[in-house]
Amino acid sequence: MELSEQQRAAVEHTGSALVVAGAGSGKTRALTAKIAHLIDKGYPPERILAITFTNKAADEMKRRLMALTGLEMARFPWVRTYHSACYQILRRHARLLGFAEPIQIYTVYHQQKLISEILIAFNIDKKYLHAIRAAISNAKNSGSPAAYFDTCKRIGPFRLEDIYDRYESALFEKNAVDFDNILMLTRNLLRDHADIRDKYRSYFSYILVDEYQDSNDLQEELTRLLLGNGNLFCVGDDWQAIYGFRGSNVNHFLNFNDNFENAKIFRMERNFRSADEIVSTANQLIRHNRHRMDKACFSNKTGGGIEIGEFFSDAEEAEWVVDQMIRLNRQGIGFDRMGILYRTKFCSLPFEQALRSAGIPYRMLGDRGFFERKEILDINCYLAAAVFEKDDASFERIINTPKRGIGPKMIENLNRCRIEGGGLQGGVRRAVAEKILKPKIHGALVTLLSLVDDIADMKPDQAIRTIVDRIDYYDHLHAYSKTEGDYTARRENIEQLIFAASKYENLLEYIEDAALIREDKADEASEEAAVGGASLSTIHASKGLEYHVVFVVGCEENLLPHWKSMESEEELQEERRLMYVAMTRAEKFLFLSSAAYRKGQYNPRSRFIEEISAA
DNA sequence: GCTTTCATGCGAACC
DNA sequence: GCATGAAAGC
Secondary structure, three states: OOOOHHHHHHHHOOOOEEEEEOOOOOHHHHHHHHHHHHHHOOOOHHHEEEEEOOHHHHHHHHHHHHHHHOOOHHHOOOEEEHHHHHHHHHHHOOHHHOOOOOOEEEOHHHHHHHHHHHHHHHOOOHHHHHHHHHHHHHHHHOOOHHHHHHHOOEEOOEEHHHHHHHHHHHHHHOOEEEHHHHHHHHHHHHHHOHHHHHHHHHHOOEEEEOOHHHOEHHHHHHHHHHHOOOEEEEEEOHHHOOOHHHOEOOHHHHOHHHHOOOOEEEEEOEOOOOOHHHHHHHHHHHOOOOOOOOOOOEOOOOOOEEEEEEEEEHHHHHHHHHHHHHHHHHOOOOHHHEEEEEOOHHHHHHHHHHHHHHOOOEEEOOOOOHHHOHHHHHHHHHHHHHHOOOOHHHHHHHOOOOOOOOOHHHHHHHHOOOOOOOOHHHHHHHHHHOOOOOHHHHHHHHHHHHHHHHHOOOOHHHHHHHHHHHOOHHHHHHHHOOOHHHHHHHHHHHHHHHHHHOOOOOHHHHHHHHHHHOOOOOOHHHHHHOOOOEEEEEOHHHOOOOEEEEEEOOOEOEEOOEHHHOOOHHHHHHHHHHHHHHHOOEEEEEEEEEEEEEOOEEOOEOHHHHHHHOO
16 A cells, blocks of 8 residues: 555554544545554454444445455454444443343434433423433533533533433333443443453454544543553544534543653644645634644645635525536536535525525435434334333334324323333233223234234344335325425335345344444435535534535634634634634635625624635 | 324524 | 324224
8 A cells, every 4th residue: 555654654653653644634544554554463453443433434444454455344343433342342241230131222312202201200391302411421421420410510400410310220221221321331341340351451452543533531531441551543633623512522632642651643744635725724724723733734736726705695605606616517527526514504505595596416414314314213113112122212103103093192001001110012012912902902003013023033124124014104104205205215215224224134233233323424325315416514524525626605703613612712713623624625626605694693704714814 | 072183383503 | 303283083
C-alpha cells in the first residue's frame, strides 16, 4: 500500500501513538495500513481490537483489510464499534451480572416506551420524555451517574435520580440493557472483576481507536480497562470534534500525552481531498479556536474556489444555490457530486423545493434510521416478541397491528391477567387458555399467538415472510400509506429487510445485530433508492463524506453558531468546528451563503464568515 | 355505553 | 408521528 511519509511514520512506529489526522489526510487508510502492518509483524488478527465510530465504518475497514491481507472477514472479529465490542463481552458474562441469557438490547423505541410508562407512573408530563431520556443517557456516558445527578438533579420539578432508578430496575427486570448500559455494565464488569479484566487484557494484543476525538468518558475508561500495559493507537482530529453535545470529551484527545506517557504523537497534515484554497480558508477559521492542537494542514491541489453569497431570504438563497448547481452541472460536474449542508434539518425545506422545481434529483441523508421506520419496527417487534416473551413494548405494538379490535382498554384488561414476573404476552396466553374473552378477541389472539409461536423457530427471512403473509401486511401497509409511492418505498424496505435477514441463521442473532446497527443513520436503503442525486444533509450527518462541490447554507448568527450553543466559549468552539467540518467536505468548490430573513427571524451573517473574510 | 377507529391539526436540533 | 376529539362498531 502506498503511504505518505507522515502516514508511514505512524504506521511503522512501535508503541502507543496518537495520530492527529487532518481532514482528508487518509485517516482510514493509515489505520488500515497499521493493522495490516501489525499482522505482518506477527500479531494475530483475532487479537487486535479496532474500535470504529459506526458499524458502517467497521464493515468498510474489514473490507479493506481483507483486500490488503488476503484474510477472510471472520479473521477480524474485533473490528467493531464500542457498543458492538462491549456487547460481545457482556453477553459472555450475563449470568455473573444477574441476567438470564439471552439479554435483550433495548433500542430507542423500546426505551421510549419504557420511559413513557414510568412518566405516567410518576405523573410527569410527556413533554419531558426527550429531556429525561437524554439525561439518563448522559448520566451513564459520564461513567458515574451518581456524580452526574449531583450536578444535574432535576428536570422540571422531578428528581432525575428517582426516574433513573425506576428505569434501571425496570430494564433489569425485563432482562434487558439499553445502548448505554452495554458500555456501562461492561465497564462495571471489567472494573469489578480483576480475573475477567486480566483475561481480556492479555487477549487483546493491540487496541486501535478511530475518531478518538469523539470518545466520551465512559469509552475512555473502557479503553483503559481493556488496555492494561498494551499498546494503544488512536486516530482522530480534534478540529473535527462535534459530538460534545452528547458527551464526547475532546480532552482525552488533547491530553493524550499526559495520559499515556510514552506515547508518541504523529501528525498527518496533508489534505488529499480539498484544494489548497479551501484548506487554507478552513485553517483560517479554525485558528479562532483557542483550545486545539497545532497542526499545519495543507494541500498540493490548486484550482479550487470559494464563493460567499448573501441574500435576503432563504428562498433567494436556495434559488442561488440551484443556479450555481445548474451552472456547474453544465461544466460536467454530476449532481451526485454536490452536497448542500445545513446546521439543522428544518433548513432543508426551501432547498428541497428549489431542487424539485428545477428538476434536479436529490436525496436526503441522515433521515430517519432504517430500523426506526414504522414498517421495519412492526416486523421487528413480531420477531422480538417471538424471542423475548417479556418484551412488552414489542407485544403491545403487534397486538393491534394490524387492527384486531384490541385497544388500550383491552390491553389494560389483559395486563391484569399477567402472572407474577411475566409479561403482557404471558397474560394474553393465560387469558386465552382460560377462555375468558369474547369470541372475536379470543380468536384474534389465538391467531396472533400461533403466529408468534410458529416463527420462533424459523430462520429470520422465512419468519418475516411468514409474518407478512399471515397478517396480510402489505394490505395493511397499502391502507396506511398516503401515496402509492410511499407504499412502494415501504414495501421495498420490507424486501430489503428480508434480504438483510437472510444472512442470519437464527432469530436471536438477527435481532441482536439489528439492535446494534441502529446507530447508523445514513443507511444503504436510501442510498440505493436515489443514486445520482445531489445530497442534502445536516453537517453532522456529512461527517466523513466528501463532495466535489459543497454549499454550506444558513451561515447566520443563531443558526451557525446555533443559539443553543452560544453561551459558553466551549460550545462556540464546537460550532466553529462544525463549520470547519462542513467546509472541509469540499474537494474543489465551496459556497458559503446566508439569508438575512429565515423562518420569521432576522439574523446577521455568521461570525464564521466574518472570520474568514477578515484576513 | 363503552371501546376502537378514523380524521385532523400541530410541531420536531445536532446522534 | 402524536395528541385530540368525533364517528363507528360491538
